[in-house]
Amino acid sequence: xxxxxxxxxxxxxxxxxxxRSFAMHISEGxxxxxxxxxxxxxxxxxxxxxxxxxxxxxxxDLSSKPLVGMxxxxxxxxxxxxxxxxxxxxxxxxxxxxxxAVVLGPTLGVVVxxxxxxxxxxxxxxxxxxxxxxNLFAMGVVGSFAGYFSFRLMRACGAGPVLAAFTAGLxxxxxxxxxxxxxxxAGIKGTTPFWxxxxxxxxxxxxxxxxxxxxxxxxxxxxxxLLSKKRPDLLARTALADIRGEEKR
Numbered sequence: 011x012x013x014x015x016x017x018x019x020x021x022x023x024x025x026x027x028x029x030r031s032f033a034m035h036i037s038e039g040x041x042x043x044x045x046x047x048x049x050x051x052x053x054x055x056x057x058x059x060x061x062x063x064x065x066x067x068x069x070x071d072l073s074s075k076p077l078v079g080m081x082x083x084x085x086x087x088x089x090x091x092x093x094x095x096x097x098x099x100x101x102x103x104x105x106x107x108x109x110x111a112v113v114l115g116p117t118l119g120v121v122v123x124x125x126x127x128x129x130x131x132x133x134x135x136x137x138x139x140x141x142x143x144x145n146l147f148a149m150g151v152v153g154s155f156a157g158y159f160s161f162r163l164m165r166a167c168g169a170g171p172v173l174a175a176f177t178a179g180l181x182x183x184x185x186x187x188x189x190x191x192x193x194x195x196a197g198i199k200g201t202t203p204f205w206x207x208x209x210x211x212x213x214x215x216x217x218x219x220x221x222x223x224x225x226x227x228x229x230x231x232x233x234x235x236l237l238s239k240k241r242p243d244l245l246a247r248t249a250l251a252d253i254r255g256e257e258k259r
Contacts, residue, residue: 035127035130035131035136035137035138035141035145035149035190036137036138036141036144036145036148036190036193036194037137037138037141038131038135038137038138038139038140038141039138039140040141040194040197040198041140041141041144041193041194041197041198042197043140045144045193045196045197046140046141046143046144047143048143049141049143049144049146049147049193050142050143051143052143052147052151053120053124053143053146053147053150053151054143056117056120056147056150056151057120057121057124057146057150059117059120060117060118060119060120060121060124061121063115063117063118063121064078064118064121067118077113077114078114078118078121078122081109081110081113081114081122082110082121082122082125082126084106084109084110085105085106085107085109085110085122085123085126086125086126086129086130087106088103088104088105088106088109088226088229089103089104089105089106089126089127089130089149090103090130090134090136091103091104102187102215102218102219102222103222104183104222104225104226104229105123105149105153105182105183105186105226106126106226107119107122107123107149107150107153107154107157107182107186108153108154108156108157108160108161108175108178108179108180108181108182108183108226108227108230109157109175109178109179109229109230109233109234110122110123110154111153111154111155111157111158111161111178111182112157112158112161112175112178112230112234113233113234113237115158116154116155116157116158116159117154119150119153119154119155119157119158120146120150120151120154122150123146123149123150123153123154124146124150127142127145127146127149127150128142144193144197147189147193148186148187148189148190148193149186149190152185152186152189153182153183153185153186153189154182156181156182156184156185156186157178157179157181157182157185157230158178160174160177160178160180160181160182161174161175161177161178162174164177164178171234171235171238172231172234172235173231175227175230175231175233175234175235176227176228176230176231177227178227178230179223179226179227179228179229179230179231180223180224180226180227180230182226182230183219183222183223183226183227184219184223187212187215187219188212190211190215191208191209191211191212191215192208194208194211195207195208195211196208
């Protein structure tokens with residue numbers, strides 16, 4: 011009962027009270043329908059693979075689905091922190107997919123992002139249903155895989171798990187926004203040359219996304235450090251399994 015009241019006290023003011031609305035992710039109606047279909051098609055195989063991974067992993071470990079649900083909630087909250095970008099007419103925000111990819115793996119990171127983005131589009135008007143595929147590709151697919159492979163590369167080079175996690179959060183965030191700039195440029199360029207437009211959009215995000223990426227790296231590092239110390243049992247089948255093995259040796 012206490013938990014329900016706490017949840018209502020947080021959610022109801024955000025939903026019912028009037029506030030200024032900023033566009034987060036790629037908003038409804040920005041992309042032409044043809045481009046929306048392209049990004050749905052590009053994201054679909056990764057989402058299907060993620061759902062298959064979730065099904066197989068949950069058959070082996072009953073804690074898999076609750077862990078995915080918990081990370082989906084974390085990503086939802088983190089990516090609901092808008093920072094206005096006046097030069098772009100939109101907002102920047104942290105993503106959280108680097109953390110999800112490191113803890114769960116990149117394919118489940120796509121599932122986590124898909125759930126978070128769908129709830130935001132349906133209930134908070136962040137992003138949109140027609141642009142859900144494009145947002146999923148940038149934040150879920152590119153963000154998750156960039157974060158995961160950054161983590162693995164840093165570990166292979168001898169970096170500690172905390173530094174590797176910081177890099178994963180940083181690269182997932184920056185890769186998401188670089189991809190968003192490319193997606194927007196491709197969809198709205200008209201007769202404008204593609205690369206100059208993409209560069210302008212990318213540059214518009216730099217003042218906010220440069221520090222936000224560093225902050226997200228710090229959040230990811232802190233969460234990984236906490237999990238590796240307090241709940242190593244949750245990491246047995248994740249990208250962090252090697253940390254647990256090192257601690258036992």
